[in-house]
Amino acid sequence: MTPDEPAPNPASDHPGVAAGPGDGRLPGGWLxxxxxxxxxxxxxxxxxxxxxxxxxxxxxxxxxxxxxxxFCLPIAFLLMVSLLIRSAASRRKS
Structure with missing residues (x-):
């Protein structure tokens, strides 16, 4: 790739996966x-x-x-654990 060439779009390599921040990988509920x-x-x-x-x-x-x-610290801990479990499960699928 030369400096004049545009960078390849990772989304075009994998049509079901969008790339970049705010690409929808983390649905609104998880956000x-x-x-x-x-x-x-x-x-x-x-x-x-x-x-x-x-x-x-x-x-x-x-x-x-x-x-x-x-109350707030245990609730935050449980929410973070649920996010970790969700992340591990989604990585296991891909």
Whole structure:
């Protein structure tokens, strides 16, 4: 291939597979699960940091932070595990 030649299109080699970002390999439902996993993990980690900071400052921990870390972190973990299982299953098919 010379510098003047256009790059080959991988989608033309495999007609059923689109290429590039946002190509549909991750359907909207799975993208939503991924975003939810990140959001739950972020909320859980921020609440855990707030608990640790409050304990360091010897204050009273707000129960909402405790509930958020108790529920958000396991939910995020389960969502991430489901994404890993789905990814492994789809790679096994191809």
């Amino acid at each position: 939503l699960i991924m975003v939810l996993a990140v959001v739950f993990a972020g909320i859980g980690l921020v609440s855990l940091a707030a608990i640790l900071a409050t304990a360091f400052l010897q204050g009273t921990v707000w129960p909402g932070f405790v509930l958020a870390s108790y």
